[in-house]
Amino acid sequence: MRLLRPLGDEVSVWMDAPVPQVWDLVSDVTRIGEFSPETFEARWTRGATGPAVGARFKGHVKRNGVGPTYWTLCTVTACEPERVFEFSVGSDSMSVNNWGYRLEPRDGGTLVTEYFRLEPSLPVRAYWLLLGPLRGRTNRAGMRTTLERMKAVVER
Secondary structure, eight states: OOOSOOSEEEEEEEESSOHHHHHHHHTOGGGGGGTOSSEEEEEEETTOOSOOTTOEEEEEEEGGGTSOEEEEEEEEEEEETTTEEEEEEEOSSOEEEEEEEEEEEETTEEEEEEEEEEOOOHHHHHHHHHHHHHHHHHHHHHHHHHHHHHHHHHTO
């Protein structure tokens, strides 16, 4: 019997659009406000102008879509054009969460998987043990909303 829930989850949506078109959307953090129910804007920082490993951006978040509202620092941790775009969320000294997108060509379109993975530190594990089921549902719903909104844009 497994006592701890996995520290993450994922949602996949098939989009009737070519991989390069979907890549341009998921890797452009300045457009996240069009799609995410929580992050309503983002901008590249510290000299970054686009997706690359090590590039930094700030996301403006309204937690659970209602608040509190805050800025969070993000660092691109994986950037394989037309395959994977991932970033960590946290400070310069500590990452708390990782978010990403995997793209797979499938059936003439693209299967897009959005995922999150929490860092396995003791405080994060305690948080997930107490609030994981609720936050996990919120994150799954948010990922589905984000992907469905992206799908509507790329399938126009």
